[in-house]
Amino acid sequence: MPDFLYRYLIVILACVALLLGLQVPNFVDQYQKRVDAHLREVTINLQPFQAIADKYFAGDMEKLIALHRSSGEKPFQEEGAAIEQMVQRKLRFEAEIAALNVNLAFRVWHVLMQPDQALFDETLAQYSYAVPLGQDVLTFAAGFVLIILLLVESLLALVRFGLRHLAARSEKSAMPGK
Numbered sequence: 001m002p003d004f005l006y007r008y009l010i011v012i013l014a015c016v017a018l019l020l021g022l023q024v025p026n027f028v029d030q031y032q033k034r035v036d037a038h039l040r041e042v043t044i045n046l047q048p049f050q051a052i053a054d055k056y057f058a059g060d061m062e063k064l065i066a067l068h069r070s071s072g073e074k075p076f077q078e079e080g081a082a083i084e085q086m087v088q089r090k091l092r093f094e095a096e097i098a099a100l101n102v103n104l105a106f107r108v109w110h111v112l113m114q115p116d117q118a119l120f121d122e123t124l125a126q127y128s129y130a131v132p133l134g135q136d137v138l139t140f141a142a143g144f145v146l147i148i149l150l151l152v153e154s155l156l157a158l159v160r161f162g163l164r165h166l167a168a169r170s171e172k173s174a175m176p177g178k
Contacts, residue, residue, distance in 0.1 A: 014145050015153060021144030025104060025137040026130050028111045031123040032100050038119070039093035039140045046086050061087055092116065 049064060057063035065087070068080025096119070099110050110121070 004144045014149060015149040018141055018143055018150040021141030022107055022131050025140050026132050028107050031111050033095055034123050035096045039097060042086055049083050104140055
């Protein structure tokens with residue numbers, strides 16, 4: 001491959017890696033905003049029930065849920081299940097927010113390796129491309145480009161080494177008297 005073509009391919013690869021490196025933090029940001037929005041929504045939906053729990057059970061939602069569940073009336077039992085589901089949902093979102101309150105590298109790791117799958121899928125389905133230009137995003141993108149280019153160069157170096165090694169072996173076996 002001619003050197004100029006190789007250089008152009010490396011530049012193109014670097015540009016693609018830079019764009020991907022900018023999109024990963026953007027995706028994580030959109031994911032975090034989605035988690036926060038769902039947490040706010042479920043918190044607002046639970047407020048009337050929390051007010052009742054505060055008034056009659058010193059704020060203990062579990063006692064309110066238990067009261068509903070132990071009722072002889074089916075609608076109240078089902079209401080208890082619905083309240084419990086909202087409480088569990090709120091706890092899930094609070095745990096996700098806690099996991100995301102770290103630096104960018106750990107947020108990226110969390111979202112890529114241990115996301116709330118339903119929220120991840122929602123974020124992916126409604127993802128909007130953008131080019132955020134914050135310092136941490138640019139640093140992440142530059143690091144991403146560097147890692148990709150180092151991996152590509154390392155793989156190409158291994159291929160070249162392997163080809164040279166094969167050529168040397170071929171020359172040795174082709175020599176007369178061997």
